Amino acid sequence: MSAPVLQVDGLTKMFGGFTALDKVSLHLGRGERLGLIGPNGSGKTTMINCISGALINDEGSILFEGNEIKGLPAYKRACLGIARSFQIPRPFRSMTVLENLCVPLDYAAWDRIGHENIRDQAMEILETIGFADRANELSAGLTQVDLRKLELARAMAGKPTVLVSDEAMAGLSSSEVDEILEILMTLNDRGVAVIMIEHIMRAVMRFCERIVVLDAGHKIAEGTPEEIVENPDVERAYLGE
Amino acid sequence: MKPKIHLFWIGAAAVFAAGLMFTQVADNEFYFFASYVVLQAVIMATAWNILGGFTGYVNFGSAGFFAVGAYTTVALNKAFGLPLPVMIVAAAALSGLLGLAAGYLTLRLKGVYFAISTLAMSIVLETVANNWEYVGGASGAYILTPEDSWFFDSYIELLFMLILTLAIGSAAVARFLSSSRIGQGLAAIRDDEVAAASSGVPTLKLKLISASVMGAMMGVAGAPYPFFVTYVDPVSAFNLLVAVNAIAMPMIGGTATWIGPIIGGLVVGGAQEIITVTISSEMNLLVVGVMLVAFITLAPRGIVGLFQDFRDKKKRRKQ
DSSP, X not given: OOOOSEEEEXXXXXXXXXXXXEEXXXXXXXXXXXXXXXXXXXXXXXXXXXXXXXXXXXXEEEEETXXXXXXXXXXXXXXXXXXXXXXXXXXXXXXXXXXXXXXXXHTTTTTTSOSSOHHHHHHHHHHXXXXXXXXXXXXXXXXXXXXXXXXXXXXXXXXXXXXXXXXXXXXXXXXXXXXXXXXXXXXHHTTOXXXXXXXXXXXXXXXXXXXXXXXXXXXXXXXXXXXXXXXXXXXXXXXXX | OHXXXXXXXXXXXXXXXHHHHHHHHXXXXXXXXXXXXHHHHHHHHHHHHIIIIISOOOOSOHHHHHHHHHHHHHXXXXXXXXXXXXXXXXXHHHHHHHHHXXXXXXXXXXXXXXXXXXXXXXXXXXXXXXXXGGGTGGGOEEOOOOSOOTTSSSHHHHHHXXXXXHHHHHHHHHHHHHHSHHHHHXXXXXXXHHHHHHTTOOHHHHHHHHHHHHHHHHHXXXXXXXXXXXXXXXXXXXXXXXXXXXXXXXXXXXXXXXHHHHHHHHHHHHHHHHHHHHTOTTHHHHHHHHHHHHHHHXXXXXXXXXXXXXXXXXXHHHO
């Protein structure tokens, strides 16, 4: 296996006296699909906040393509190629769907792509995920599932190497989950490594090649979906003794 | 995109030419005094809107930046007797730096905290002015207007043309900002700062640019003020009305575009001047208040928003 694109070692994050993450390590291969699961409050979102730069970890290191990124502000990490989608969609409400995509194209991806035809590139992304008919709609008026699609499309527009998808499917219907999964698959086909945080096990099992399980700030298991299902520790974390 | 740029500059040239004509035609000096006040308000509104409207950070300390501009002129005039354009540049630099410093200290604060800190900054600066004897302290300073008014009939005509040019300049700056990549980043910050950062927008840097430009522009509006009133004291320079007007005008005109504050400034400032002479000088304060409340409740996107809604409705009816 080639060197991992993202390597997290001994990551610790405290909130006052509460340890949200305790020496957690994980790695993500190039183009890999990794699931990050665990009960509520297990530290999943804290983990991706530390990776994306919204929070700064107290201890441990985060190597992205071999370089330490601890301490870099969130926007610089986005420029390096780490994109994230938000659990509760955060669209740029005064802008249309297309304009929403132009922001990461003009900023996060600015140094890595051509500066020409930003709008065409944004349109192309919308077409790939079958969202082009909404291009000129104001993002404030979108439905939940469309807002989730916009989150992923905007993350895509940053031309990332790593995408962290934070519960992109929570609260969606079964067919809508399939739509979002398809978008994530498309992204992955283009070589983007994906960390998926999700409670919908059907989606996690179908999508992920490998799964990391967190519980109360500790990594309790890691393995293929089949191994995770059989793991007694995971069962205990979710269902109790 | 290109023809639009031309249109803007043609419009700017037309306004400038109309102003020049006005100085040759009008013989009542009151018109120049009134127009000066309105145009000063337009610059203040445009400046406020760069941080308040484009970036989404409400600033109550406008009077502070304005007064720094005015006092820069008072001090430099007394010390060196520099020409006015030089003092305007100095005022812009100083109040721009103040914007940068205030921004660096306070722009990490969100929403209401930032608003309060700007108000506090203005009060601190007023205290400094009150105790700085060189520029007159609390009793204020008199400024003599130069006798030379170039080829204008009086110095007020010169000042009128100066403030008109400055207003056009600030409109150009605001327009450039709003249509540029920076403006797009500022809009992203205004809509959602966390999402902006994760889209690669350098949020702190852009907010500092926004605050510096806002400060510099307000300083520019304040720099010629001592020559206009010929007497500056802290109470008039740090007048809360300056700060209130700077907020009310963009709100009434519409904060989303560069032209909104200009329309707001012209409408509100014009109404204030007319009411001052026709009804009473106390009434004009009331009018700003009533207009502000009416627009915030009935048309939160201002005059520009009303116009856009009207245009959209018409378009829909056609389809």
